[in-house]
């Protein structure tokens with residue numbers, strides 16, 4: 001199926017309150033431009049160098065989402081161009097982003113990544129760590145960072161019940177945080193769901209889905 005046809009089907013299928021981020025990592029500029037010409041504006045990349053080269057080459061009205069592991073020595077390749085960083089997964093990274101934002105007089109939009117799936121190698125904060133960070137944020141820590149919500153990746157499995165349980169857990173945390181920190185009106189994004197599990201994610205409250213292989217392969 002062509003890129004445009006898959007996008008057209010996804011636009012039909014996804015509820016209007018769910019943003020589609022087209023994950024274009026490893027795919028060439030022509031593929032991104034085909035999606036762009038069809039009307040897609042939000043794209044996701046997970047490698048700083050590739051993110052940088054695409055963001056500085058392609059049309060400037062593209063909304064670039066960074067969704068991968070970000071080392072603090074690579075911030076300059078990503079932060080000047082990113083619409084949203086989905087994958088803030090350590091306090092060290094959060095503090096480095098705050099420092100970069102302050103030095104460059106910018107506010108950086110981020111999500112906090114929850115360690116969600118069963119894999120122990122998966123990055124991310126625990127639920128308690130996220131609650132602690134949002135509490136500090138509300139109290140004025142990280143003035144050059146805007147926390148828009150949380151992100152997670154479900155267990156890598158074909159078992160829908162396991163994936164649903166993961167997504168229900170992150171959605172419960174998301175709602176708990178929204179209730180508890182009701183003054184943080186910007187805290188309203190839940191980034192869950194990829195090509196294989198986005199339908200489960202949408203049912204579980206996703207506001208952003210990150211879909212790559214389904215669109216570009």
Ligand SMILES: *Cc1c(COP(=O)(O)O)cnc(C)c1O
Nearest residue numbers: 023046067194195210211212213
């Ligand atoms: C690659 C990637 C995606 C997209 O995965 P697909 O299965 O290709 O849709 C989504 N989120 C993250 C964090 C990724 O690295």
